[in-house]
Amino acid sequence: MKGKDIILGLLNSKGGLTGYQINDILHSQLRHFYDGGFGMIYPTLKNLEKDGLIYKDRIEQEDKPSKNVFFITESGKEEFKQSVNKKTEPDIIKSDFLMKLYFGEFLEPGKAIEFLKEELHRKKADxxxxxxxxxxxxxxxxxxxxxxxxxxxxxxYKAVIKVIEEHLKNKMDGD
Structure with a gap:
């Protein structure tokens, strides 16, 4: 799904949200299968508003800057409904880690093990x-x-951790 569809979906399911709240959802609940952030959110919100798919309410706050809360319109709900019901696309994995290991024959000695340990740590944290x-x-x-x-x-994450641990063990055993 495209960023605009995800934002429409969040506004449709959660109600009014600020850009900050959308970012928080993307980086907490959706980060294991979607990569998006402020660089995508605010331009997308602006375009969705321009297209009449969302609207914003500006809320004045005491001792804080005012904030914009975004809501989906009826046409936005229809747009989202059409998008979410389209055929799914194949997953695309983009991984700097995997690309570097793919070219492992060109890595300095010990770099593959270093990269495997780093990725293992990241995946366990995730x-x-x-x-x-x-x-x-x-x-x-x-x-x-x-x-x-x-x-x-x-x-x-469990499966990836298992594969990394097995490959790391083989590398450290000298295979």
Whole structure:
């Protein structure tokens, strides 16, 4: 799904959100399968508003800057409904780590092991974060499909960790 569709979906399912709240959801609940951030969010919100798919309410706050809360319009809901019901696209994995290991024959001695350890640490941290967050999200209400996506992420990280650990062991044993 494109960034605009994801933002429409979040506004459709969660109601009014600020750009900051959208960013928080992308980096906590969705980060194991979607890469997006402020650089995508605000231009997309501007375009969605220009196209009449969302609108914003400016909320004045005492002792704080005012904030914009975005809401989906009826035409935005229709646009999202069409998008979410289209055929799924194949997953595309983009990994600097995997590209460097692919060209491992050109790495300095010990670099492959270093990269494997770094990625193992990252994936274990990602797994831990996802597991920790799942209980919080569950407590705040999740649909079965939202829970499935989190569990899918957990199983993905477990599998990747296992593969990295096996390859790291082989590398360290001298294979």
């Amino acid at each position: 797994l831990s974060d996802l597991k920790d967050n799942l209980s919080n999200w569950d407590a705040n209400g999740m649909s079965d499909d939202q829970r499935f996506s989190a569990k899918y992420g957990i199983e993905y």
